[in-house]
Amino acid sequence: MPAAxxxxxxxxxxxxxxxxxxxxxxxxxxxxxxWGVYDVIASVKADSMxxxxxxxxxxxxxxxxxxxKLTMIISEKSAPSTKQKNMLx
Numbered sequence: 819m820p821a822a823x824x825x826x827x828x829x830x831x832x833x834x835x836x837x838x839x840x841x842x843x844x845x846x847x848x849x850x851x852x853w854g855v856y857d858v859i860a861s862v863k864a865d866s867m868x869x870x871x872x873x874x875x876x877x878x879x880x881x882x883x884x885x886x887k888l889t890m891i892i893s894e895k896s897a898p899s900t901k902q903k904n905m906l907x
Contacts, residue, residue: 819863819864819865819894820863820864820865820866820867820869820870820891820892820894821861821862821863821864821870821891821892821894822861822862822870822874822889822890822891822892823859823860823861823862823889823890823892824859824860824862824874824878824887824888824889824890825852825856825858825859825887825888825889825890826856826857826858826859826860826878826884826885826886826887826888827856827857827884827885827886827887828857828858828883828884828885829883829885832882832883833851833857833858834851835883836849836857836858836881836883836884837849837850837851837858839881839882840858840860840878840881843873843877843878843881844873844877845862845863845864845869845870845873845877846860846861846862846873846878847861847862847863848860848861849861856888860878862874862878870891874887874889
């Protein structure tokens with residue numbers, strides 16, 4: 819299942835409004851205010867990469883007071899086998 823974290827910069831003072839709007843978007847699992855370079859982070863999941871792209875590039879783009887975003891697609895790797903785990907220790 820494709821997933822991503824999206825970091826957003828908002829207008830000053832609009833962080834809570836953007837988080838509230840994000841939580842209404844289907845596929846956004848969680849959204850939080852941040853302190854630092856970015857104002858908001860959202861966790862997004864979809865059934866396909868096309869679906870993920872639609873959420874990030876269409877639905878989130880429609881939210882007012884968002885100035886910019888940085889998307890980090892999560893790489894799905896299988897968990898290490900027991901043999902691999904034992905080699906790590």
